[in-house]
Amino acid sequence: MRRIAVTASIAVALCTGGAVAFGLWVPSLPPLPRLDALPHSVEVVDREGRLLRPYATGDGRWRLKAAVADVDPRYLDMLIAYEDRRFRSHRGVDPLALTRAAWQWLAHREIVSGASTITMQVARLLEPRMERTLGAKLRQIVRAVELERSLSKDDILSLYLSLAPYGGNLEGARAASLAYFGKEPKRLSRAESALLVALPQSPEARRPDRSPQRARSARDRVLDRVAPAIGIPADEIAAAKAEIVPALRRAMPAFAPHAADQTVAAAPDAGIHELTIDARLQRAFEALARERSAALGAGISVAILAVDHASGEVLARVASADYFDANRAGQVDLTRALRSPGSALKPFIYGLAFEDGLAHPETLIDDRPARYGNYAPENFDLTFQGTVSVRKALQLSLNVPAVALLDRVGAARLTARLAQAGGGMVFPKGEVPGLAMGLGGVGVTLADLTMLYCGLARQGTTMALVERRSELPLARPPRRLLDPVAAAYVGQVLLGTPPPENAARNRIAFKTGTSYGYRDAWAVGFDGRRTIGVWVGRPDGAPVPGILGRTAAAPILFDAFARTGELPAPLPPAPKGAILAANGKLPPPLRRFNPDGLAGQNAERVRIMFPPNGARLELALAGGRPEPVALKISGGVAPLTVLVNGVPQERGSGRTIFFAPQGPGFVRLTVVDGKGTADSVMVRLQ
Structure with a gap:
């Protein structure tokens, strides 16, 4: 006693x-370390918050933030049942477990069981210490109480889910789930949940990629221990134990790597970067690019860009066939590389011709040998079709009609219009816009070309492409590309372009292009919802004999639309003012295109003398409506047809013709005489 x-x-x-x-x-x-200053992996996520690409921390660790809502609830139940059954009721320290541990220490003069709660484990993770001493344990107790006073239970769990070690450089449940299971931990099997519970206890010894048998044994012990606590039926436990433990560690996701690298470089201090990209489309298109580039041959790459026309948001950007393939220069961004577009610019030539009243889709045009100084364009197959409709000329991508229209429209004007719409054309050093640009004698990027085709889909206006969600409120207003009627004409013509073999007709409006020397193959198309652009070629610009837009790029374009998982949306109906008629029902000047615009050898070309191009006119009002505006004309042969924004207004023989404006704004005025001579000006009514 x-x-x-x-x-x-x-x-x-x-x-x-x-x-x-x-x-x-x-x-x-x-004081405790600042929780908001803890280093975590930078994350790039898609429009729905799905992970596209994470980046390791400065010390090479994968540490992804995770909240309670980010993991499977069954995993949380299993974690609490195994690690800290009274987690929801204690204040950071479990008195019962602590008393047991203290008596064991007094009896054995060493720590037998740690009695660590989840909160105490978080405290240890926030202040890592190697020793297992009484002082270290007391420090954890103090820190646990401090954490419980300042944070909610879910906040503490979130810290554990973000910081717990899982072997190697993996920290947190999300990093472990991605590395071992290839998925986010929102939906886990019983076996996967048990493995994630077991690993932090001895992360290096139980690593599945190095010691799968130890990992399996630890997982099974967790299953046996938690089964009665949370009521898991015996058959589910047996099924979970039969599940194979992953023996390999997967690479972290790296979707849209070029876009991710660029957005992180632009804002290096941000922890999470939100893109407009759709992860589902991005994965599908990256797989498509890899498949097709491998089939096309060594050294050939593929780039794909998908855009929502309504907003200009980039939905997918595959900038190379394989980011990690050095043989294909995978890290070069081919959506922003300058390349020759071949015939892919032809729709914009036709659009300006439609806008100026020089042609209509049903206008007849000659495909015959022609010469412009020293330049004599030829068709790709070195043959000529004779007289064809403008519709057929564009659908068959005939060169001679396109050059004839460009000669009337003006290469400089086409260049200025494309630049006004946001599409930067780059000419070889010392070169100026010329007729050759209609066949690809200019440099353009896939991003700019796709944006211009979005303008056709939007019936005449372009939107700046947006890839970062932070830039959406700052998006620029629409820019003018073509009049709505002209853009609608182009869209309807391209909708009838013969599709690749085995593809459905009249679903996608598209155009292909092949650059000189077989260096670049293009296909750009749109439906009523999206525009997708495809480029195929070698990143170093070397020729690829036999590569054609129609056979190399167009099948990829149609496959990309198919992989969206949705049927192509119909194009919008033609706007008011569109002439839907056969050739014989067109106004006489639009029935046949006259390449020189002259009625006879000595005839004078028709000219608009007033108003001059670029003029600003004050509208006079009568009875609340704008009064007619006079149009003064010289030259040409009667009858004269006036077109306002591509819509025929009046035919007459006088030299002063009046038209009724609808109100303030920009107006394209065109006069066509009886032999096809035309002149056009742009004025602003105010």
């Missing part, structure tokens, strides 16, 4: 002295 009393006295003295020392020691502890 005396010995027990002495022991009790010593214990009381130790407790009293310890309490005094503890009370003096606690205030000397430094």
